Amino acid sequence: MANSPQSKKRARQSEARYAVNKARRSRIRTFLRKVEEALASGNQDAAAAALRVVQPELARGVTKGVLHKNTVARKMSRLSSRVKGLATVAA
Template identity: 45%
Template sequence: MANIKSAKKRIKVIEKRTAINRRRKSEIKTYIRKFNEALESGNIEEAKSLLRLVEKKLYRAAAKGTIHKNAASRKVSRLARRLNEAV
């Protein structure tokens, strides 16, 4: 455990940020799973709307530093490719 006041504060801040990042990543994974389910069931329109939503969430997470910018782009690219192959 930290003894210095600023170090104690950093620990609190890190815990908050970790919780926020975990929530963001979990939300993204949920939407990706829904996208995959829509694609497998053949619901193309729902998959298209979910892709737009996932893309927005991924780029937002990248802007906030939760995930790397290139990782977000890679995931969006792969999802878009899967959608285009299904169509």
Template identity: 45%
Template structure:
């Protein structure tokens, strides 16, 4: 553990950020898991609804700096592609 007052404060701040990032990432992973569960179950409507919920959560996680902007974009793109492939064309 640090001895200087500024180092103690820095450590405390990093712990708070770590917990905040963990919470944000956990929420994001939960909504992604719900989309994937709907895909595995083969329920098209549930997959689309889960995706509509997941996209803003992923974007918000990136906006808060927990994940990179391009990582969020990639996750959204891949999930959307998987849901679209599940949907019948026409």
């Protein structure tokens, strides 16, 4: 248990950061789910639009320290290739 005033303050700050980061992760997951749903529906236009919306959210997650940059790069790459592949299937 925190005893000194400094450790009590650090505990409060940690809880506040945890809540903010949890909200950010949840928001990012929601946008990712929308892309997945658009891909599952087979609608290439909707998937491309959802991908354009999720990319800045993922990049923001990196700058805020919620996600690692390589994780985001991998997710963006895989999603964009799947959206691109949807166009070839539809054609």
